[in-house]
Amino acid sequence: MTFRTAPPLSGSVTVPGDKSISHRSLMLSALAVGESRVEGLLEGEDVLATAAAMRAMGARIERDADGVWHIHGVGVGGLLQPEIALDMGNSGTSTRLLMGLLASHDLTATFIGDASLSKRPMARVTEPLAQMGASFTTSPGDRLPLTMRGACPAVPLDYVLPVASAQVKSAILLAGLNTPGITRVVEPIPTRDHSERMLQGFGADLRVEQQADGARVITLIGEAELKPQQIMVPGDPSSAAFPMVAALVVPGSKVTIANVGLNATRAGLIDLLREMGGAIEVVNARDVGGEPVGDLVVTASVLTGVEPDPARAPSMIDEYPVAFVAAALAQGRSVFRGLEELRVKESDRIATMAEGLRAIGARVEEMEDGLIIEGTGGQLLPGGGPIATKLDHRIAMSFAIAGLASREGVTIDDMRPVATSFPTFIPLLRELGAVA
Numbered sequence: 001m002t003f004r005t006a007p008p009l010s011g012s013v014t015v016p017g018d019k020s021i022s023h024r025s026l027m028l029s030a031l032a033v034g035e036s037r038v039e040g041l042l043e044g045e046d047v048l049a050t051a052a053a054m055r056a057m058g059a060r061i062e063r064d065a066d067g068v069w070h071i072h073g074v075g076v077g078g079l080l081q082p083e084i085a086l087d088m089g090n091s092g093t094s095t096r097l098l099m100g101l102l103a104s105h106d107l108t109a110t111f112i113g114d115a116s117l118s119k120r121p122m123a124r125v126t127e128p129l130a131q132m133g134a135s136f137t138t139s140p141g142d143r144l145p146l147t148m149r150g151a152c153p154a155v156p157l158d159y160v161l162p163v164a165s166a167q168v169k170s171a172i173l174l175a176g177l178n179t180p181g182i183t184r185v186v187e188p189i190p191t192r193d194h195s196e197r198m199l200q201g202f203g204a205d206l207r208v209e210q211q212a213d214g215a216r217v218i219t220l221i222g223e224a225e226l227k228p229q230q231i232m233v234p235g236d237p238s239s240a241a242f243p244m245v246a247a248l249v250v251p252g253s254k255v256t257i258a259n260v261g262l263n264a265t266r267a268g269l270i271d272l273l274r275e276m277g278g279a280i281e282v283v284n285a286r287d288v289g290g291e292p293v294g295d296l297v298v299t300a301s302v303l304t305g306v307e308p309d310p311a312r313a314p315s316m317i318d319e320y321p322v323a324f325v326a327a328a329l330a331q332g333r334s335v336f337r338g339l340e341e342l343r344v345k346e347s348d349r350i351a352t353m354a355e356g357l358r359a360i361g362a363r364v365e366e367m368e369d370g371l372i373i374e375g376t377g378g379q380l381l382p383g384g385g386p387i388a389t390k391l392d393h394r395i396a397m398s399f400a401i402a403g404l405a406s407r408e409g410v411t412i413d414d415m416r417p418v419a420t421s422f423p424t425f426i427p428l429l430r431e432l433g434a435v436a
């Protein structure tokens with residue numbers, strides 16, 4: 001598919017529900033006793049993989065005609081032995097969080113996934129979960145396919161995260177739900193806190209303390225009893241990132257993106273784009289179901305290069321690919337460092353972005369932990385392709401946005417991966433007038 005120079009974008013759009021919150025709402029609802037309701041659930045392939053897995057382990061999950069999801073949970077400790085391998089598709093979050101959930105259940109499960117997921121490292125979760133008593137048979141390099149045997153009762157863990165990862169933190173906390181005693185996770189660099197917020201909302205005995213050095217200490221007392229909830233899932237800031245950057249870089253644009261989650265542990269891209277000179281206004285700020293939400297009004301702006309502090313990486317970890325596109329169109333040089341984690345996402349996002357940006361005429365230097373990008377100074381990028389998306393939705397969408405600010409257009413080899421997190425991406429671009 002080719003994305004071409006766009007006329008000024010305009011209109012008001014909404015993005016689908018937050019992927020992180022959607023996964024967690026299905027998992028925790030499936031562990032509560034009784035019926036939970038979830039509105040605004042992301043109906044993307046990643047979240048549907050989580051739903052299928054929870055069903056395979058005994059939860060009843062239905063979607064009604066109004067798009068509201070109803071989940072009848074089995075209670076903490078009540079998951080059943082799945083009779084089939086759990087197919088996680090492209091989804092790292094489903095895989096790692098479910099491994100945690102199952103680690104303290106008396107059952108055996110096999111996890112499989114697509115070619116991208118089967119390359120991603122799992123030792124970061126198998127190591128702490130093994131300390132809790134679970135055992136694993138993995139493919140070489142601690143990868144999928146893998147089979148795990150949960151431990152019941154599991155042993156509570158006191159763990160300092162060696163990598164800034166909300167998936168690892170959440171896996172341990174979810175394992176702690178069915179573990180008698182105190183499970184404690186220390187994160188030296190804060191990551192997205194949706195698990196903590198939602199566990200508290202479901203009634204788990206969970207406390208969070210911030211140390212003087214900024215580290216967060218999360219304490220969970222098991223075994224937990226979870227009460228069913230009514231959940232409203234806000235729009236995904238990681239999806240809003242694409243129309244946000246599009247509106248900034250397509251001259252003359254003014255776009256509203258309504259109902260976007262603004263949790264500070266996720267809002268790093270907004271801060272970064274503002275530092276670059278982007279006009280992004282938050283209106284109608286409110287709280288929806290324990291998460292801050294607002295509408296974003298974004299006006300095309302001349303952007304300048306930046307050198308963001310690596311400590312903010314977790315707050316925009318999935319937004320770097322599209323931030324690189326913004327930097328490629330900015331005035332001057334941007335230096336992005338401390339981003340090793342990008343190498344183990346759906347693709348190696350440092351290498352894939354460097355290769356793709358060069359293919360469309362941007363000036364990029366690749367480093368082990370990031371990129372140096374010389375912007376065009378507001379001129380259109382030359383364009384080209386085809387870009388190899390490597391089963392990575394965020395690569396596909398980032399280069400689609402680059403195409404809107406290119407002279408010759410940008411061709412993407414495969415837009416299908418977009419269905420994992422943002423199935424309405426093309427219709428949304430159409431609504432803004434970006435594509436025919």
Ligand SMILES: O=C(O)C1=C[C@@H](OP(=O)(O)O)[C@@H](O)[C@H](O)C1
Pocket residue numbers: 019020021093164165166167168170192317318341
């Ligand atoms: O916990 C989550 O929902 C997620 C955490 C992040 O992964 P890491 O924990 O591997 O950084 C992020 O990249 C992913 O898209 C979703």
Ligand SMILES: C=C(OP(=O)(O)O)C(=O)O
Pocket residue numbers: 046090091092093094318345346394421
């Ligand atoms: C990294 C991502 O997701 P996951 O780890 O769940 O595959 C993402 O959505 O960008």
